[in-house]
Each structure stands twice: as C-alpha cells, then as structure tokens.
Amino acid sequence: MSGEKPILEIKDLTFTYAGAETPALKNINLQIFEGEYVALLGLNGSGKTTLQLCINAVIPHMIMGDMEGSVTVQDLDTAEYPTRELAKIVGVVFDNPEFQLSQMSVAEEIALGLENLGVAVEEMNPIIHEVLDIVGLSGLGDRSPFELSGGQQQRLSIAAALAMRPQILVMDEPTSNVDPIGKEEVFAVAAKLNRERKMTVIMAEHEVEVMAAYANRIIVMDHGEVILNGTPTEVFSQLDVLEKAGLRVPQVTEMAYRLEHERSAHWNGVYPVTTEEAFQRIAPLFGGKHD
Amino acid sequence: MTNPVIECQNVWHIYGGSVTAVQDVNLKIFPGEIIGIIGQNGSGKTTLVKHFNGLLKPTKGKVLVNGRDTGPMRVQELSASVGYVFQNPNHQLFARTVEAELEFGPRNLGLPEDEVIDRREKAIEFFGLEPLRHSHPYRIGFPLRKLVGMASVYTMRPAVFILDEPTTGQDNVTTRIVYRLIHRLRDEGSTVLCVAHDMILLAEVVERMVVMRDSLLIADARPREVFSDRALMGSTHLLPPQITELTLRLKEQGKLPQVSLSVSESLDVFAPLFGGKSEGGQA
Numbered sequence: 050m051s052g053e054k055p056i057l058e059i060k061d062l063t064f065t066y067a068g069a070e071t072p073a074l075k076n077i078n079l080q081i082f083e084g085e086y087v088a089l090l091g092l093n094g095s096g097k098t099t100l101q102l103c104i105n106a107v108i109p110h111m112i113m114g115d116m117e118g119s120v121t122v123q124d125l126d127t128a129e130y131p132t133r134e135l136a137k138i139v140g141v142v143f144d145n146p147e148f149q150l151s152q153m154s155v156a157e158e159i160a161l162g163l164e165n166l167g168v169a170v171e172e173m174n175p176i177i178h179e180v181l182d183i184v185g186l187s188g189l190g191d192r193s194p195f196e197l198s199g200g201q202q203q204r205l206s207i208a209a210a211l212a213m214r215p216q217i218l219v220m221d222e223p224t225s226n227v228d229p230i231g232k233e234e235v236f237a238v239a240a241k242l243n244r245e246r247k248m249t250v251i252m253a254e255h256e257v258e259v260m261a262a263y264a265n266r267i268i269v270m271d272h273g274e275v276i277l278n279g280t281p282t283e284v285f286s287q288l289d290v291l292e293k294a295g296l297r298v299p300q301v302t303e304m305a306y307r308l309e310h311e312r313s314a315h316w317n318g319v320y321p322v323t324t325e326e327a328f329q330r331i332a333p334l335f336g337g338k339h340d
Numbered sequence: 341m342t343n344p345v346i347e348c349q350n351v352w353h354i355y356g357g358s359v360t361a362v363q364d365v366n367l368k369i370f371p372g373e374i375i376g377i378i379g380q381n382g383s384g385k386t387t388l389v390k391h392f393n394g395l396l397k398p399t400k401g402k403v404l405v406n407g408r409d410t411g412p413m414r415v416q417e418l419s420a421s422v423g424y425v426f427q428n429p430n431h432q433l434f435a436r437t438v439e440a441e442l443e444f445g446p447r448n449l450g451l452p453e454d455e456v457i458d459r460r461e462k463a464i465e466f467f468g469l470e471p472l473r474h475s476h477p478y479r480i481g482f483p484l485r486k487l488v489g490m491a492s493v494y495t496m497r498p499a500v501f502i503l504d505e506p507t508t509g510q511d512n513v514t515t516r517i518v519y520r521l522i523h524r525l526r527d528e529g530s531t532v533l534c535v536a537h538d539m540i541l542l543a544e545v546v547e548r549m550v551v552m553r554d555s556l557l558i559a560d561a562r563p564r565e566v567f568s569d570r571a572l573m574g575s576t577h578l579l580p581p582q583i584t585e586l587t588l589r590l591k592e593q594g595k596l597p598q599v600s601l602s603v604s605e606s607l608d609v610f611a612p613l614f615g616g617k618s619e620g621g622q623a
Contacts (some may be wrong), residue, residue, distance in 0.1 A: 228381045
C-alpha cells in the first residue's frame with residue numbers, strides 16, 4: 050500500500066467528552082485504505098464507538114468535548130466540514146435498528162436521507178430500487194420498517210446508508226440485537242459490499258471468529274488507545290496482549306496456543322484464525338484415508 | 341426420581357384465537373439443570389418460557405411449577421419461584437440507585453432488614469457492581485445495566501432463573517461474569533433456563549438444549565448431540581462454535597469419534613498429533 054493515499058487518516062487524535070476527567074480517545078494514529086474491511090475490537094467502554102463518531106464527524110460537530118489532532122476523510126478535515134457533508138462519504142449503521150428507523154415504509158426510510166441531500170423526487174425511485182436490491186430487500190419497499198425481522202431492519206439501515214453513496218461504511222456492533230439468521234444476513238451484505246464494490250468497512254464487533262473470517266485488518270482498542278493493529282493472524286497471535294485487555298481470540302487460535310503452552314506440542318507455524326486454516330493444518334495429520 | 345420443577349403437559353398457545361405460537365409441547369425440567377432454549381425469532385421459544393412465570397397461560401394443556409398448575413396462579417405468586425431476567429433491562433429496572441434496585445426484591449419478599457442488606461451486598465460483590473452502587477441504573481451503560489437486572493433477580497433467590505439472551509451486547513469480560521453466575525446459581529441448587537443464541541454459552545455452559553421451530557419443540561438433547569446434527573442445526577440456523585465445527589468436519593471424515601464442545605476438550609484430542617501430551621496435568 051506504499052504510495053497509496055489513505056481514504057481515512059487519523060493523526061494524534063485525543064478526545065475528551067465535556068465534563069469527563071479522562072480522555073475517551075488517546076493519541077490515535079491510523080491510516081485506512083480504500084477497500085479495507087477493518088474490525089474494531091475492544092471491551093465496552095474502550096473507545097470503539099467514540100472513534101466511529103469521530104470518523105462520521107458527529108464529533109466534534111454534534112457532541113461536546115475537547116478534540117485534539119485531526120481526522121481526514123477523503124482529504125476533508127472533519128472539523129471543517131459539517132456532518133451532513135460527511136454523510137455522503139461515511140455511512141453509519143448503529144447497533145440498534147430502532148434508533149435509526151422512523152418512517153412509515155421501507156422506501157420512505159431511504160428517501161429521508163436522499164431528501165436531506167436535496168435529491169429530486171423523480172431521481173429517488175431508481176436509487177431506492179438499487180439499494181434495496183443490494184441488501185436483498187427488493188419488493189419490500191411498501192412494508193413498515195417495524196414489520197421487518199431484526200436482520201432485515203439492519204439491512205434496511207445499510208440500504209439507507211448506501212443511498213447516500215458513501216465510500217466508507219461504519220458499523221457499530223450491527224448484529225448485537227439480531228438472531229443468528231439475521232447475523233448471517235448482515236455479515237454477508239457487508240462482505241459483499243466490501244468485495245464487489247470495494248466499500249471500505251469499519252465494523253466494531255465482539256464476535257472474533259466472524260471478524261477473523263471477514264476482516265483483513267483488526268484494530269484493538271483498550272482504554273482509549275489502539276494497542277494492536279494488523280492482519281487477523283498478526284493480531285490474534287498476540288494472545289497474551291489480548292487477554293490482558295480482557296479480550297478473547299478465535300477458538301482455533303486459542304487451541305494452537307494452548308497446545309504449545311500447556312501440552313508441549315509442536316504446532317510449528319503461524320496460529321490459525323479460521324476453522325478452514327485449522328482444518329487444513331490438522332486433517333492431514335490423521336493417518337489413513339483422506340477425502 | 342426427583343419431581344420436575346417445571347412441567348409442560350400438551351401446552352398450546354394461540355394468540356388472538358388464530359396465531360399458533362406454541363403447539364403441543366411436552367417438557368419436564370428438573371432442579372439443578374442448565375437448559376438452553378433456542379430457535380429463531382418467531383419460533384415460539386419466548387412464548388413458551390413466558391408460561392413458566394405465569395406471564396402467559398396456556399390456551400390448551402397445563403403448565404406445572406413445583407407440581408402446581410399455573411392456571412389459577414398469579415404472576416406475583418410465581419415470581420418467588422421463577423425469576424425472569426429480561427433481555428432488555430429497561431423493562432425491569434426502576435429504582436433510583438443500584439443499591440435501591442437490589443433491595444427492592446428481598447424487601448418485597450418480606451425478608452428482615454439485615455437479610456435484605458446481606459443479599460444486596462452479596463449481589464454487589466458477585467456482579468462487580470461496587471463502583472456503581474450509588475449510580476442511577478439508567479446512567480449506566482447497557483451491558484452493565486443488564487448485569488444489574490440479573491443481580492436484582494439474584495437477590496430474590498428464585499428456584500428457577502430464566503435468562504433471556506443474557507450475553508447479547510456483552511463483551512468478553514461481562515460475558516464471563518454471566519457464565520460464572522450460571523454455574524454458581526446451579527451450584528446453589530437453582531435451575532437455569534437460558535433463551536440464547538450465544539453458541540459458546542450453549543456448547544460450554546448449557547447441559548441440555550430444547551430446540552423450537554415453527555411453534556414446535558423439534559429437539560430436546562444434550563449439546564453434543566445437537567452440535568453433531570447438521571440437519572438439525574441447519575433447520576434452525578444454528579452455527580456451531582469454531583472448535584465444534586472443526587471437530588465435526590473431522591468426525592464426518594471418520595477421523596474423530598465425536599465433536600469437542602470446548603477448546604479445553606479439543607486439546608486432549610489434538611495434542612498427540614503434534615507430539616504433545618494428551619492429558620493436561622500442570623496447572
């Protein structure tokens with residue numbers, strides 16, 4: 050990625066909420082490039098949400114506090130551009146769809162954002178059609194958002210964000226309130242956008258196994274600081290650091306680590322982070338038939 | 341054999357005379373069991389468990405709690421035996437401080453004041469709520485507020501705990517507190533029912549799984565059986581934890597006799613393959 054320009058650059062960012070004694074973010078430096086799928090890990094209260102609010106410019110425009118350093122999205126300094134302008138670049142999906150949905154129909158939900166951007170009514174329909182198709186909700190435009198399942202509601206939130214044509218999709222624990230089928234749907238849509246449309250995805254999530262499978266980069270936060278930043282393999286190998294920060298690693302990574310440390314086993318190689326990686330390493334070791 | 345603490349006899353629940361949410365469920369739950377109740381949204385699992393604390397009464401059939409038909413019983417009567425921890429703590433909390441919240445239940449049970457204080461303090465200690473004891477429950481973040489909700493039911497020491505999605509929105513640290521709580525409740529003789537999607541909770545903590553689908557109880561089995569049955573898991577969109585998926589794939593190829601439900605279990609299986617010790621010994 051040398052020479053390439055980051056789509057998002059955070060420099061020496063420190064933010065303290067008004068009235069708080071300690072900063073919620075401390076000296077964050079990050080560069081994120083177009084098409085990355087970034088997972089933000091950390092305990093509740095570690096700064097993930099605050100960092101996401103800085104990326105979509107809700108901080109410093111709508112939340113009071115003391116901000117030092119800079120956040121630059123597509124060459125725009127967030128401190129100088131209103132949140133509304135940034136909404137065209139950064140789409141946001143929260144953890145609870147009910148916070149986000151307010152309209153009578155699915156189509157109106159999407160139209161709302163377009164209206165705010167000043168899109169003419171006759172131009173809205175094709176956009177609504179297109180984004181509902183992307184998230185797999187075609188044909189549901191007339192439904193009430195509140196009749197949808199949790200997974201469908203979150204996909205609607207994604208569609209509403211997509212209608213603004215963002216280049217970055219920021220998602221804050223988008224599946225914490227949906228059931229397993231809904232989780233699969235939401236993760237699948239995010240992965241498809243990332244793969245097929247080069248959408249940059251920044252997702253805060255607790256499910257490390259899922260992030261190991263989807264993300265190409267993991268950023269770990271602890272007490273407002275970034276303590277690890279690398280590929281899933283690099284980050285999850287740092288088991289002791291993660292454990293100190295109260296976090297878990299994928300089960301197969303823990304397995305390999307504990308085989309070496311508790312059973313004197315010779316894993317010989319990098320630790321797996323996905324089931325497939327572990328399977329490829331282990332299956333051949335059983336004698337006899339291979340299929 | 342001990343008597344069931346909860347028994348469902350041909351239980352049906354039909355909403356508004358036309359929407360069948362639970363069909364002909366038969367189930368016996370015994371004291372000290374840790375049970376996971378799973379199923380997609382709309383499968384009937386929440387409707388079913390609401391019968392256990394009397395929030396709902398069966399349209400047909402009978403629910404017995406400690407051998408007594410819940411039909412004529414009031415929710416207040418049942419709440420001393422069956423504690424329900426809501427998925428959303430906002431449906432449950434109302435006092436102005438955590439301390440007051442934790443005193444309310446025991447005081448309402450008519451316990452003497454020193455017992456009320458003792459139960460409050462034990463709950464604060466167990467749930468790690470010391471720094472929050474004077475806080476307003478609504479000024480605490482959602483995951484911790486959820487722990488306050490559990491702690492407030494814990495103070496009443498009901499025989500049966502129903503935990504509705506106890507780990508959603510929790511991080512690793514608070515999730516582990518919840519797992520520890522479930523074991524401790526069982527050790528103290530309680531029965532714990534978890535309505536849950538948390539796969540690690542189901543594989544490692546729960547001892548029996550009740551699977552609901554389209555208003556029917558379609559399986560009642562040990563986690564190892566459920567997590568070995570791809571058709572069953574597929575029919576209810578249950579994804580096994582990573583280590584279970586890995587060992588299931590190896591089992592399907594005839595390389596392993598059974599699936600592992602936890603990382604610890606899998607170490608015994610895999611260590612010899614890497615020249616390691618098959619039995620853990622050292623601390």
